[in-house]
Amino acid sequence: xxxxxxxxxxxxxxESDLYRFWNQRGVFAPDGPSDHPRAGPPYxxxxxxxxxxxxxxxxxxxxxxxxxxxxRFERMRGRAALWIPGTDHAGIATQNVVERLLAKxxxxxxDLGREAFTDRVWSHVRETGAVILRQLEALGCSADWxxxxxxxxxxxSRAVREAFVSLYEKGLIYxxxxxxxxxxxxxxxxxxxxxxxxxxxxxIWRLRYPLADGSGHIIVATTRPETxxxxxxxxxxxxxxxxxxxxxxxVRLPLTDRLIPIVADDAVDPEFGTGAVKVTPAHxxxxxxxxxxxxxxxxxxxxxxxxxxxxxxxxxxxLDRYEARRRVVxxxxxxxxxxxxxxxxxxxxxxxxxxTVIEPRLSxxxxxxxxxxxxxxxxxxxxxxxxxxxxxRGDEYARWMENIRDWCISRQLxxxxxxxxxxxxxxxxxxxxxSRTDIERCPDCGGPxxxxxxxxxxxFSSQLVPFSSLGWPDRTRDLDRFYPGHTMVTAPxxxxxxxxxxxxxxxxxxxxxxxxTVYLHGTVRDTQHRKMSKSLGNGIDPLDVxxxxxxxxxxxxxxxxxxxxxxxxxxxDDIESSFAPGRNFANKLWNAGRFILSNLEGPVRPLAGxxxxxxxxxxxxxxxxxxxxxxxxTVAEVTEALERFRLNEAAAAAYRFVWSDLADWYIxxxxxxxxxxxxxxxxxxxxxxxxxxxxxxxxxxxxxxxxEALWQRLPGRAKDxxxxxxxxxxxxPRAADTAALERFGAVxxxxxxxxxxxxxxxxxxxxxxHIRVTGSGPAGVxxxxxxxxxxxxxxxxxxxxxxxxxxxxxxxVLEDGTGVFMPAEGAFDVGRETERLQKEEDRLYRAIExxxxxxxxxxxxxxxxxxxxxREREKLRDWSEQLExxxxxxxxxxxx
RNA sequence: GGGCGAAUAGCUCAGCCGGUUCAGAGCGCCUGCCUUACACGCAGGAAGUCGGGGGUUCGAAUCCCUCUUCGCCCACCA
Numbered sequence: 001x002x003x004x005x006x007x008x009x010x011x012x013x014x015e016s017d018l019y020r021f022w023n024q025r026g027v028f029a030p031d032g033p034s035d036h037p038r039a040g041p042p043y044x045x046x047x048x049x050x051x052x053x054x055x056x057x058x059x060x061x062x063x064x065x066x067x068x069x070x071x072r073f074e075r076m077r078g079r080a081a082l083w084i085p086g087t088d089h090a091g092i093a094t095q096n097v098v099e100r101l102l103a104k105x106x107x108x109x110x111d112l113g114r115e116a117f118t119d120r121v122w123s124h125v126r127e128t129g130a131v132i133l134r135q136l137e138a139l140g141c142s143a144d145w146x147x148x149x150x151x152x153x154x155x156x157s158r159a160v161r162e163a164f165v166s167l168y169e170k171g172l173i174y175x176x177x178x179x180x181x182x183x184x185x186x187x188x189x190x191x192x193x194x195x196x197x198x199x200x201x202x203x204i205w206r207l208r209y210p211l212a213d214g215s216g217h218i219i220v221a222t223t224r225p226e227t228x229x230x231x232x233x234x235x236x237x238x239x240x241x242x243x244x245x246x247x248x249x250x251v252r253l254p255l256t257d258r259l260i261p262i263v264a265d266d267a268v269d270p271e272f273g274t275g276a277v278k279v280t281p282a283h284x285x286x287x288x289x290x291x292x293x294x295x296x297x298x299x300x301x302x303x304x305x306x307x308x309x310x311x312x313x314x315x316x317x318x319l320d321r322y323e324a325r326r327r328v329v330x331x332x333x334x335x336x337x338x339x340x341x342x343x344x345x346x347x348x349x350x351x352x353x354x355x356t357v358i359e360p361r362l363s364x365x366x367x368x369x370x371x372x373x374x375x376x377x378x379x380x381x382x383x384x385x386x387x388x389x390x391x392x393r394g395d396e397y398a399r400w401m402e403n404i405r406d407w408c409i410s411r412q413l414x415x416x417x418x419x420x421x422x423x424x425x426x427x428x429x430x431x432x433x434x435s436r437t438d439i440e441r442c443p444d445c446g447g448p449x450x451x452x453x454x455x456x457x458x459x460f461s462s463q464l465v466p467f468s469s470l471g472w473p474d475r476t477r478d479l480d481r482f483y484p485g486h487t488m489v490t491a492p493x494x495x496x497x498x499x500x501x502x503x504x505x506x507x508x509x510x511x512x513x514x515x516x517t518v519y520l521h522g523t524v525r526d527t528q529h530r531k532m533s534k535s536l537g538n539g540i541d542p543l544d545v546x547x548x549x550x551x552x553x554x555x556x557x558x559x560x561x562x563x564x565x566x567x568x569x570x571x572x573d574d575i576e577s578s579f580a581p582g583r584n585f586a587n588k589l590w591n592a593g594r595f596i597l598s599n600l601e602g603p604v605r606p607l608a609g610x611x612x613x614x615x616x617x618x619x620x621x622x623x624x625x626x627x628x629x630x631x632x633x634t635v636a637e638v639t640e641a642l643e644r645f646r647l648n649e650a651a652a653a654a655y656r657f658v659w660s661d662l663a664d665w666y667i668x669x670x671x672x673x674x675x676x677x678x679x680x681x682x683x684x685x686x687x688x689x690x691x692x693x694x695x696x697x698x699x700x701x702x703x704x705x706x707x708e709a710l711w712q713r714l715p716g717r718a719k720d721x722x723x724x725x726x727x728x729x730x731x732x733p734r735a736a737d738t739a740a741l742e743r744f745g746a747v748x749x750x751x752x753x754x755x756x757x758x759x760x761x762x763x764x765x766x767x768x769x770h771i772r773v774t775g776s777g778p779a780g781v782x783x784x785x786x787x788x789x790x791x792x793x794x795x796x797x798x799x800x801x802x803x804x805x806x807x808x809x810x811x812x813v814l815e816d817g818t819g820v821f822m823p824a825e826g827a828f829d830v831g832r833e834t835e836r837l838q839k840e841e842d843r844l845y846r847a848i849e850x851x852x853x854x855x856x857x858x859x860x861x862x863x864x865x866x867x868x869x870x871r872e873r874e875k876l877r878d879w880s881e882q883l884e885x886x887x888x889x890x891x892x893x894x895x896x
Numbered sequence: 897g898g899g900c901g902a903a904u905a906g907c908u909c910a911g912c913c914g915g916u917u918c919a920g921a922g923c924g925c926c927u928g929c930c931u932u933a934c935a936c937g938c939a940g941g942a943a944g945u946c947g948g949g950g951g952u953u954c955g956a957a958u959c960c961c962u963c964u965u966c967g968c969c970c971a972c973c974a
Contacts, residue, residue, distance in 0.1 A: 591934035759940040
């Protein structure tokens with residue numbers, strides 16, 4: 001031990017130095033430090049790349065803590081643990097952030113132009129990216145920084161091109177003219193997953209469309225009246241008797257002068273609405289299909305911003321879609337064509353980045369044909385190669401795969417991987433070429449080419465990360481060695497965005513699934529169970545917590561609070577009590593360490609091994625055998641919990657061992673041995689050192705800094721030793737010692753019973769009492785351990801196997817029926833205690849009487865609010881119980 | 897509309913392939929202690945008809961049904 005340790009754990013003083021030490025020592029590399037190589041099989045975790053939009057929030061704190069726990073655990077178990085960190089360029093999200101920054105300067109991206117804009121984004125992401133990496137370090141993440149990836153780096157961009165062109169060549173990527181989800185604010189297409197459906201209270205209008213020949217009308221129902229301006233037909237079910245005679249006839253579309261046909265189509269549900277559907281092929285996916293089947297024209301009546309376009313009648317042009325909706329309904333009403341309007345709950349799509357209502361829009365986009373990719377990904381789940389924790393999440397995965405739809409991958413953005421397709425400008429040729437490298441000339445006619453303006457969905461690049469981060473498409477050593485990986489730890493929100501697509505991409509490009517287990521952790525929420533978010537202002541910055549209580553306190557709290565499949569609830573208004581468990585425990589560990597270390601100066605005899613002065617088994621006392629057995633049970637518990645991804649259980653088991661067993665009992669038991677008051681000091685030192693060492697290793701994955709700091713100070717450590725690469729403790733079957741557990745357990749029970757008696761009868765804290773016990777414990781343990789019992793319970797004289805006597809005193813009964821008697825004499829004054837209790841009883845009795853009177857008063861019970869009356873009744877009940885308790889206690893003062 | 901999950905101490909949650917950690921932990925609360933590792937501590941304590949109702953069983957917080965309330969996922973019924 002170098003310098004004395006402060007009584008209060010100060011994480012700031014050690015964390016950054018230790019992190020630097022680990023990094024320089026090379027413990028994060030899969031093979032470990034060169035002088036401490038690991039030879040075990042690989043264990044690979046790919047970090048879900050945080051978006052470079054902004055700094056990390058508590059959700060990232062949770063996500064990365066869990067990964068780090070698992071990686072550190074497997075690393076200590078000797079595996080070539082590799083945690084690959086990275087960041088995501090986050091196309092649409094990042095572009096939005098930078099556009100908002102520009103807006104503050106009164107600029108739009110169009111003012112800058114594409115190149116200047118992307119330069120601007122680059123400088124932004126370089127800043128946030130650097131901050132993110134520092135944050136991950138502050139959390140203690142043991143990632144291999146030499147392999148850090150960024151989804152928009154040159155290497156990963158090359159992987160994106162390879163993936164795109166490869167799929168294109170297989171016919172799995174195609175360009176098509178379809179209805180897609182369009183965000184009128186972000187001005188881009190979105191995938192189905194990016195259009196978040198939300199149930200909303202809306203309205204459905206029933207509108208009359210007059211028949212062209214004036215012989216009547218047909219009533220259609222719509223939730224989006226503004227799209228009427230783009231109607232090119234009306235559809236009914238072919239078997240619908242009501243409309244049979246109308247099929248093939250025409251209606252005159254109100255507000256326009258168009259004649260549009262009534263067609264019959266199976267897709268129409270006769271039960272819904274009026275059974276007649278207005279068909280707007282340019283603005284609804286179902287209508288698009290119907291229109292195509294019947295050769296109806298598509299009229300796009302909206303601009304990209306969701307204003308009415310030049311294709312709409314002049315008086316509507318330029319109107320916002322909702323304004324247009326009102327105007328259309330107004331006009332129908334004026335014309336007497338509004339049949340009615342009803343409330344209607346329905347799901348409306350919202351942009352997942354800006355929450356704007358999605359507009360289905362007809363446009364040319366790029367798509368991935370998903371069914372062939374989904375099939376083997378579904379297979380992998382069904383045959384058990386891919387499993388989920390918690391298990392039920394697998395059903396969601398399977399359902400999604402079963403109902404997979406083609407993936408729209410083109411985005412009308414500037415920030416992202418440009419689609420690697422070139423169009424020949426030569427009219428006679430017009431060839432479209434997908435290429436892994438930039439091309440200047442059309443490969444067919446040699447004419448000039450123009451690259452597609454669009455970029456790819458950001459998830460197209462992130463789905464490749466499990467192998468692109470290892471060098472793919474090159475066949476690298478890393479790729480051979482570290483693909484496939486093992487555990488994917490992520491939030492359930494991105495199960496479909498990312499996890500499912502990684503599985504498909506892994507199978508498609510590497511022939512195997514990228515990981516075997518998907519661990520989906522919960523969401524960090526506030527006490528009202530709202531997701532922590534910047535916009536709600538209910539977030540807690542993980543770095544604030546690290547600054548206040550240290551990374552270990554943060555990590556412990558997050559791990560302890562996240563049972564499998566549950567959310568983590570934290571109170572942003574009370575950070576201190578939210579993180580108190582972690583902070584308090586770190587401090588406890590620190591002080592237990594301080595105490596043990598201060599007693600380990602000088603040589604410590606080894607507990608095991610081929611040493612001459614090894615401690616013999618028969619030198620161990622009961623407490624020693626007990627703590628060794630408890631330690632061993634804890635090793636088994638923590639190991640099994642981590643293997644089963646029950647991180648909270650692992651943390652709780654280690655916590656119990658350190659606090660309840662080691663600190664509260666063992667350390668208290670050995671104090672006089674350490675001072676030499678009692679024999680067995682060297683054994684106590686050895687056992688304390690050994691069990692504390694094990695406890696530190698068990699806790700290291702969760703609390704890496706403090707455990708390292710303490711572990712390095714244990715005797716026999718070389719300067720460069722690190723707990724990060726110390727072997728994980730193994731349960732030792734020889735340590736099982738049920739006799740010791742039972743016997744020491746009895747000692748604990750007796751000590752606790754005496755302490756309770758002391759407390760209950762007001763014995764002065766320093767006063768030593770006499771105790772008589774009717775038995776002597778399992779195999780006479782009370783006699784064997786009388787020193788321990790007397791000291792921990794402050795007993796002056798312990799008499800065993802004592803029959804009932806004739807003294808005044810207090811008694812208690814142990815679980816097995818053993819009686820414990822504390823004579824009043826010299827401990828407490830029966831008279832005074834009786835008096836005190838009697839007084840208290842009287843006081844309570846009077847209060848109860850008064851309360852009864854109050855409650856029997858009609859004036860009160862009838863006039864006061866019900867909850868007030870209930871509260872008063874509650875009080876009465878409480879007091880009555882207290883009174884009983886006092887009486888019991890007073891009567892406990894007996895002649896034993 | 898379909899699927900899934902949750903309701904346990906004031907708060908946040910464990911326990912839930914039925915009966916020896918079965919009613920638990922942490923925070924909060926009450927009482928007493930600065931006992932030479934720790935007041936971010938020590939010792940003791942109060943506190944829950946395990947959401948309501950029904951059923952299966954010798955026995956249910958734990959299994960089944962139902963109701964209520966929350967939450968999540970999915971959905972082209974205009």
